[in-house]
Amino acid sequence: GDQVEQSPSALSLHEGTDSALRCNFTTTMRSVQWFRQNSRGSLISLFYLASGTKENGRLKSAFDSKERRYSTLHIRDAQLEDSGTYFCAAEANTGYQNFYFGKGTSLTVIP
Amino acid sequence: EAAVTQSPRNKVAVTGGKVTLSCNQTNNHNNMYWYRQDTGHGLRLIHYSYGAGSTEKGDIPDGYKASRPSQENFSLILELATPSQTSVYFCASGDLPVSNERLFFGHGTKLSVL
Numbered sequence: 001g002d003q004v005e006q007s008p009s010a011l012s013l014h015e016g017t018d019s020a021l022r023c024n025f026t027t028t029m030r031s032v033q034w035f036r037q038n039s040r041g042s043l044i045s046l047f048y049l050a051s052g053t054k055e056n057g058r059l060k061s062a063f064d065s066k067e068r069r070y071s072t073l074h075i076r077d078a079q080l081e082d083s084g085t086y087f088c089a090a091e092a093n094t095g096y097q098n099f100y101f102g103k104g105t106s107l108t109v110i111p
Numbered sequence: 112e113a114a115v116t117q118s119p120r121n122k123v124a125v126t127g128g129k130v131t132l133s134c135n136q137t138n139n140h141n142n143m144y145w146y147r148q149d150t151g152h153g154l155r156l157i158h159y160s161y162g163a164g165s166t167e168k169g170d171i172p173d174g175y176k177a178s179r180p181s182q183e184n185f186s187l188i189l190e191l192a193t194p195s196q197t198s199v200y201f202c203a204s205g206d207l208p209v210s211n212e213r214l215f216f217g218h219g220t221k222l223s224v225l
Contacts, residue, residue, distance in 0.1 A: 004153075033213050041199065041219050048213035087153060089214070098169070099214060101146075101153035 003027065004090050006102025013078045013109050021073040021105045023088035031091040032063050032071040033099065036084045043087070046073070058082075078109045114138065117202050117217035124224050130189040132220050134202030142205050143185040144169070144214070145177060147198040154201060160185055192224045 005024045013019050023032065034046040047054045049063040049071070058076045071088055085106050089099035114137045124130045136143065141162045146154040156169030158177035166177040174196060176188040185204075189196055199221050205214040 006153075035216075041221075043201065043216040043219075045213050045215070089154070098156055098159070101155070103151065103153040 002103075003092065003100035004088060004102040006088055006105060008105055009103065010106045011108070013075070013082075013107065015078060015080065015109055015111055017078055018074070018076045019078065020075070021086055021088075021107075023071050023090065023102050025069045025071075025090050025100075028068045028093060029090040029100075030068075030093050032061075033089045033091075034061055034071075034073050035087045035089065037087065037104070038084050046086075075107075080109050080111065083107055083109045115202055115204050115215050115217040117200075117220050119220060120218065121221045122223070124189075124192045124222065126193060126224060128192050130192050130196075130222065130224075132187040132189075132200055132202075132222070134185045134187075134217060135183050136185075136202075136204040136215070137183065138204065138215070139182060140204035140206045140215075141182075143179065144203040144205075145175075145185070145187045146201045146203065147171070148201060148219070149198050157187065157200075194224045196222065197224045198222060 031050045033048045035043045047061040051065040053062040060074045063071045085104045087104045088102045091099050116135045118133045144159040145157045148154045155171050157175050160166050160179040163182050178186045199219045201219050202217040203214045
């Protein structure tokens with residue numbers, strides 16, 4: 001079954017508004033990484049977290065440090081260039097470094 | 112910033128033909144990965160490698176082989192391509208957990224098997 005459940009699957013935001021994406025994990029994960037895939041298909045790394053929170057400009061990500069079973073990505077003051085598909089990838093506590101990907105959130109920012 | 116380069120960017124193959132996808136990374140990462148991306152599935156791990164000479168099966172290895180002849184290069188091989196292998200393939204490298212680095216991805220290879 002799927003290790004990572006990402007929500008919502010699609011989202012439309014008006015410019016200037018805020019929202020949050022979420023990934024739930026079926027088991028405890030070691031770390032999480034968030035990506036944005038642009039219109040050309042390139043995967044751009046946004047954050048890597050082993051615990052706690054990280055912030056970069058209008059983006060902020062958090063990884064539940066206690067149970068390690070969910071992560072969030074907050075978008076503040078959404079801009080047109082934020083449009084794209086966002087993926088979370090969670091690293092399992094297995095012997096090898098394997099990241100399980102969510103199915104993505106397709107974000108459209110509307111003027 | 113780590114550089115991961117994939118070639119070709121686009122490939123059209125015939126059913127039953129052999130396809131080789133190449134990946135090169137210039138940051139001396141130990142670990143390299145091949146994923147495929149399909150609508151409704153996100154990215155799924157096909158094969159990975161811990162270093163030169165090593166290849167390991169990921170979650171969906173059937174129909175694929177991998178080769179890691181050097182630290183820099185990691186190839187994905189489809190000996191007998193099938194239409195179900197039409198997909199976008201991503202190569203990635205990283206050195207977790209040694210250096211706390213994240214995964215770095217190439218730009219992807221779009222493969223169509225006719």
